[in-house]
Amino acid sequence: xxxxxxxxxxxxxxxxxxxxxxxxxxxxxxxxxxxxxxxxxxxxxxxxxxxxxxxxxxxxxxxxxxxxxxxxxxxxxxxxxxxxxxxxxxxxxxxxxxxxxxxxxxxxxxxxxxxxxxxxxxxxxxxxxxxxxxxxxxxxxxxxxxxxxxxxxxxxxxxxxxxxxxxxxxxxxxxxxxxxxxxxxxxxxxxxxxxxxxxxxxxxxxxxxxxxxxxxxxxxxxxxxxxxxxxxxxxxxxxxxxxxxxxxxxxxxxxxxxxxxxxxxxxxxxxxxxxxxxxxxxxxxxxxxxxxxxxxxxxxxxxxxxxxxxxxxxxxxxxxxxxxxxxxxxxxxxxxxxxxxxxxxxxxxxxxxxxxxxxxxxxxxxxxxxxxxxxxxxxxxxxxxxxxxxxxxxxxxxxxxxxxxxxxxxxxxxxxxxxxxxxxxxxxxxxxxxxxxxxxxxxxxxxxxxxxxxxxxxxxxxxxxxxxxxxxxxxxxxxxxxxxxxxxxxxxxxxxxxxxxxxxxxxxxxxxxxxxxxxxxxxxxxxxxxxxxxxxxxxxxxxxxxxxxxxxxxxxxxxxxxxxxxxxxxxxxxxxxxxxxxxxxxxx
Numbered sequence: 159x160x161x162x163x164x165x166x167x168x169x170x171x172x173x174x175x176x177x178x179x180x181x182x183x184x185x186x187x188x189x190x191x192x193x194x195x196x197x198x199x200x201x202x203x204x205x206x207x208x209x210x211x212x213x214x215x216x217x218x219x220x221x222x223x224x225x226x227x228x229x230x231x232x233x234x235x236x237x238x239x240x241x242x243x244x245x246x247x248x249x250x251x252x253x254x255x256x257x258x259x260x261x262x263x264x265x266x267x268x269x270x271x272x273x274x275x276x277x278x279x280x281x282x283x284x285x286x287x288x289x290x291x292x293x294x295x296x297x298x299x300x301x302x303x304x305x306x307x308x309x310x311x312x313x314x315x316x317x318x319x320x321x322x323x324x325x326x327x328x329x330x331x332x333x334x335x336x337x338x339x340x341x342x343x344x345x346x347x348x349x350x351x352x353x354x355x356x357x358x359x360x361x362x363x364x365x366x367x368x369x370x371x372x373x374x375x376x377x378x379x380x381x382x383x384x385x386x387x388x389x390x391x392x393x394x395x396x397x398x399x400x401x402x403x404x405x406x407x408x409x410x411x412x413x414x415x416x417x418x419x420x421x422x423x424x425x426x427x428x429x430x431x432x433x434x435x436x437x438x439x440x441x442x443x444x445x446x447x448x449x450x451x452x453x454x455x456x457x458x459x460x461x462x463x464x465x466x467x468x469x470x471x472x473x474x475x476x477x478x479x480x481x482x483x484x485x486x487x488x489x490x491x492x493x494x495x496x497x498x499x500x501x502x503x504x505x506x507x508x509x510x511x512x513x514x515x516x517x518x519x520x521x522x523x524x525x526x527x528x529x530x531x532x533x534x535x536x537x538x539x540x541x542x543x544x545x546x547x548x549x550x551x552x553x554x555x556x557x558x559x560x561x562x563x564x565x566x567x568x569x570x571x572x573x574x575x576x577x578x579x580x581x582x583x584x585x586x587x588x589x590x591x592x593x594x595x596x597x598x599x600x601x602x603x604x605x606x607x608x609x610x611x612x613x614x615x616x617x618x619x620x621x622x623x624x625x626x627x628x629x630x631x632x633x634x635x636x637x638x639x640x641x642x643x644x645x646x647x648x649x650x651x652x653x654x655x656x657x658x659x660x661x662x663x664x665x666x667x668x669x670x671x672x673x674x675x676x677x678x679x680x681x682x683x684x685x686x687x688x689x690x691x692x693x694x695x696x697x698x699x700x701x702x703x704x705x706x707x708x709x710x711x712x713x714x715x716x717x718x719x720x721x722x723x724x725x726x727x728x729x730x731x732x733x734x735x736x737x738x739x740x741x742x743x744x745x746x
Contacts, residue, residue, distance in 0.1 A: 164455045165513050166290050168233070168242035169299035173207035174200055176299050177341070181310040185320075185351050187281045190262035190269040194313075196297055197255045205249045212293035212300035214240030215261040223251040238516050240293050256297045265734040266291030268409060274731060275352065275407050276368040276425075280318060282352035284406055284422065286415060286735060289456055289517040292344040303454040303560045305341035312336070314351050321366055321404055323348040323417035338418065340398070341558055343452050348417035350404055359383060359403075362396075367405035371425060375405045378428045379435065381477060385442055388476035389469065393446050394550050397557070401442065409699035411736040413437050416444030416466075424700050426669035433635035434670060436474050436486060443469035446553050454560040456517035460508040460591075461566050464529015465549075468537075471530065485636040487534075487603035492643065494527040498595055506594035508532070509563045518735065532590045534601050539581045540574055548574055563591065608640040615641045619653070625660035635670050642674045647681060654684040664690045673703045680710040680717060688720075695724050699732045701739050708743045718744075 169175075176198045183194035200209060213232065221230045228251075233242040245254055260267065270282040285295060293300040312320045312334045323346055324338035338347075357376040358364045360383025367375045382401065390396055402420040405428075414437045415422040421441040427434040447465035467490075475483035498506050501522070508529055510520045537545040552569060567587065575582035589597050611633070617623045630638070658664050663675045664687040676694060679687040695704060711721035721744050729737055 164301040164303055166239060166456055166517050167212055167299060167301035167304075168239065169210050169212060169301060169304065170207065171299055171301070171304045173204040174202050174209045174247070175304060176209075176211075176306055177201050179296065179298060179306050179308040179347075181296065181308065181312075183310070184313040185283060185315075187269065187283070187315070190267075192260045192264075192267070192295055193258075195255050195257050197253060198298070200247075200252050200254065202247075202252070209245040209247055209254060210299075211243040211245065211256075211297045212240060212290070213243045213297045214291075214294040215264060216243075216294070216297055217259040217261070218243065218297070219257040219259065221245055221254055221256050223247060223254045228254065238514075239290070243297055258297060260295045263734065264291075264294040265738075266294040268733045270352075270407055270409065274409060276370045277353055280315075280353040282350075282407055284350040284352075284410065285348050286411065286422075286733060287347055288345040288415065289521065290345070291735070292347055295349075296344065296347065298344045300344045302343040302345060302452050302456070305343055305452070305558065305560060307341050308338050308347060310334075310336045310349075312349065312351070317353065318351050319354045319366075321350045321354070321402075321420055323419050325399060325419065340418070342418055342449065343560060346417055346449060348415070348420070348422065350406065350422065354404070360386075362386070362399070363401045363403075365403045365405065366420070368407075371405055371428075374430075375403075375425070375428060378430070378432060379403055379438055381432065381435065382438060382442075384477050385435075385439055385473055388473050389439075389442060389446065392472060392476070392546060392549075393469065394553055396445055397450065398445055401445070403438065408697055409731060409733055409736075411699055411701050411733040411739075413700060413702060414441040416441045416448055418445070418449050426698060426700050426703065429635055429668045429670070431634055432478075434668075436470055439473040439477075440466060440470040443467075443473060450553055450558065451556040452560040454562045454565075456520055457510050457512050458561070458563045458566075459510070459517075459520055460525035460529040461561065461563065463525040464508070464533055467526045467530035468533035469549075471534075481605065481607055482636075484603050484605040485608055485640075488605045488608050489636055489639055489643075490523075490527045490530070491602060494523060494531070494596070497523055498528075503594040508591045516738075518738070528590075528596065531596065531600050532585075532587075535585055535590075535599065536570075536574065538601060539584050540578055541581075544578070545574075567591065607637060611637045611640045612644045615644045619646050619649070625656045628660065630661065635668060638668075638671045639674055642671070642678060645678075647678075649678060649682050651682050651684050654678065654682050655686070658684075658686070669698065669700075669703060673706065677706050677710050680707065692724050696728050696731065699736050701736050704732075704736070705739060705743065708740055712743060 178199035180197040183192045221228055230245045235241045266285050266287050272278050272280055275282050290300050313332055314320050316332055320334040322336040324336040327335040327337050354366045355369050355372050356366050357372055363382045365376050398418050404420050404422050405425050406422055408425050410424045413424050427437045443466045448462040453459050453461045471483050512520050586597050666672050676691050708721050711717035725744050
C-alpha cells in the first residue's frame with residue numbers, strides 16, 4: 159500500500175485498510191441494477207478508527223460484522239468523488255459485509271439494450287472502473303494505492319455469459335464464480351455480461367466476442383500469443399496466468415482497458431489488416447506497467463501510461479518490424495505537438511495537479527505520448543541493452559506495488575542516472591516531469607514510408623496528379639492517416655469529392671481512417687458525408703473518436719446546431735464517462 163494521500167478517495171487506509179473483497183451480486187437487466195453483498199476483509203492499524211469506504215449513488219441496505227448489524231453513516235455527496243461511507247466497527251472486527259444495490263445510472267456500468275449489440279438478441283452489461291468509478295458499483299476504498307485480492311459470485315440469466323478480470327473457478331445453476339489471487343487496485347476489478355462466445359488464440363490466450371464478431375476478431379488478433387512472447391522476452395514473465403480479450407459493443411468509451419486476465423477492447427480497432435493491433439500491444443504491456451507496477455494516485459498516471467506506450471511500441475517493433483514502430487512514433491509525435499498547443503499549461507505536465515478536479519480530466523494523450531517520449535529518451539541515452547535491464551529490474555523491484563512519481567524518480571536516479579552520470583546529462587528529468595511542453599531534446603522519429611505518402615499527398619494537393627493515379631493499394635492505417643493529416647486545411651469540397659470518388663473514404667470500415675476523414679468532412683462542409691457522420695456518432699462511443707468530431711462541429715454556428723441535434727439522440731447510447739466528456743464540449 160502506498161502511503162501517499164489520495165485526494166480522490168475519502169479512505170484512510172493507513173488506519174483501516176481493505177485487503178480482500180468478496181462479491182456476491184445478482185445482475186438485474188430489467189432494473190439495470192446489481193444487487194447483493196460485498197464482504198470486506200480488513201487490516202486494522204488503529205483498532206478504534208472507523209472504516210471509511212468510497213461510494214457513489216449506492217443504496218446501502220445493511221452493514222454487519224460477525225453476524226451483527228453495525229452503525230454506519232453515508233456522508234454528503236461530492237459531485238466528483240461521491241460520498242464517504244463511514245462504518246463504526248467493534249474493536250475486534252476483521253470483516254464487514256455491506257448489502258447494497260447500485261443505481262441504474264451508475265457511472266462505472268453501462269447497460270445496453272439488445273439493439274445496441276452486434277447480435278441484437280440479448281442485453282449486455284459491462285463495467286469501466288477507471289479512474290474512480292469502481293465506487294459506483296462496489297463500496298470499496300477506491301484508490302489505486304489500495305490493492306486488494308478479490309473473489310466474486312455473479313448470478314446472471316442462463317442464456318448469457320459472465321467475464322471478470324479474474325480466474326473463472328466454476329459455474330453452478332446460474333452463478334458464475336471468479337477469483338483473483340494477486341492484489342490489484344479497485345479500478346482493475348471488471349465485469350461484463352452478455353451473449354458472448356469464446357475462441358482460443360494460443361496456449362494461454364483467447365478471445366470473447368458476440369457470435370457475429372468472433373471469427374473476424376479472432377483473425378484480427380491471432381498474433382496475441384506472439385505479442386506475449388515478445389514482451390516476456392524483453393521485460394520478464396507474464397504473471398497473470400491467461401491473457402484473454404473481450405470485444406465489447408462499440409459504445410465502449412475507450413480503445414481498450416487493461417483489466418487483468420481479460421482486456422476489454424473496442425471493436426473499432428478491427429481494421430482487417432492488423433494495423434491497429436497496437437491497442438493489444440498497449441493493453442498487454444499494462445500487465446507489466448500499470449497492473450504489476452501501478453500509479454499510487456491519479457496525478458502519477460504517467461507512470462502507467464508513459465512506460466506502457468513505450469513498451470507498446472517496442473512490442474510492435476519486435477513483432478511487426480521497425481518501420482511499423484516508426485510510423486506509429488511519427489504520428490504520436492504530431493498528435494502530442496498539436497495537443498500541447500491547445501492545452502492549458504497545467505494540463506501539459508506529467509506530474510499533473512488534479513486537486514479538486516475529476517481524475518478523468520488527466521486522461522489526455524499527455525501522460526501517454528509525452529511520457530513515452532521521456533522513456534524513449536532514456537533508452538537512447540543509456541543504450542537499449544542497459545535500459546531494458548533497468549526496466550526488468552524496475553518491474554521486479556516494485557511488482558504488485560503502487561508507487562508515486564517521487565518513488566519512481568528516486569529509483570530512476572539511483573539505478574540509471576547515478577550509475578551513468580555522463581549519459582544522464584542529456585536528460586532534463588525534472589523538466590520532463592514537472593514542466594509544461596516538450597523539452598528541446600525530445601526524440602523525433604522519421605519514417606520513410608510516411609515521407610513517401612506525404613510527398614504523394616502534396617503532389618495531389620498541388621494538382622500534379624489525379625486521385626485515381628495515387629497508388630494506395632498497399633497503404634495501412636498509419637499511411638492513410640499521414641495522407642489525410644498532411645493535406646492542406648481547408649481542402650475544399652471539390653477535392654474532398656475527388657478523393658471520395660477514388661477511395662470511397664466515406665464508406666471505409668476502418669474507424670481510425672473514417673474518424674480522420676470525418677473531421678475533414680466537417681471542416682470542408684462536405685455534405686455527401688453528413689449522413690455517415692451522424693451514423694458514426696450514433697453508433698460509436700469511443701471518446702478518442704467522437705470528441706474530435708463534436709469539437710470540430712462546435713466551431714461554427716450551423717455545426718453547433720448539428721452537434722446538439724445529433725447528441726440529443728446519441729447521448730442515451732453513450733457510456734456515462736463519455737456523456738460527461740461530450741457534455742463539456744456541446745454545452746451552451
